[in-house]
Amino acid sequence: MQATADLDLDASRAHLAAPPRLVDEAAAAAPPLALTAAEGLEHLQVPVSFEIDSARIALGELASLGEGAVIELDVPLPEATVRLVCHGQTLGLGQLVAIGDQLGVRIVRMGLGIASASAGTGVMADAAGPSQGRSS
Incomplete structure (x- = not known):
């Protein structure tokens, strides 16, 4: 419910x-509802997170992680779906792309009520700040 x-x-x-x-x-x-900004609110900035995947890690392993550690995720790179999330609500889905030597997200689908492509809270990078993901 x-x-x-x-x-x-x-x-x-x-x-x-x-x-x-x-x-x-x-x-x-x-079907998802279209995203529209209420009149007068189209310039309001909101935090959008870009979630890739999540993994369950034993607490002991998590405690032993350090600089240079790499954690393999269960998603093959070409199949990785990025969820666009604002205040806990999935607003869209996309795919990682390279823009020069920067990361980008190609939007595949947008709308309210889009179900997550995969379960979990995901590794996230906040659009307003630096990456908050795991060490790699």
Whole structure:
């Protein structure tokens, strides 16, 4: 089950337009809703994380990691899907690309309600700052 709520936005506050309601999984599997910015909010900046994958690591192994350590993920590079996440909500999916000697993400799909391509919280790099991923 999923809880949803309608919001009315004004210049400085968000108000519930109606009580929150539960939605069943079948309804949640409906096609994603288009992303649109409310009038006047299109310049508002929000934190977007780019999640690649996650791995379960024994605490002892985690404690022994140091500079130069490499952790192999269970996803082959060509199949790696990047999730675009804002405040815990997956907004889009993409693929890693090289832009010169920088990383980029080619958008494959955008919209609210996109299910994650793979489970887990993922290794993430915040769009507003330096990489927060694991040592490599």
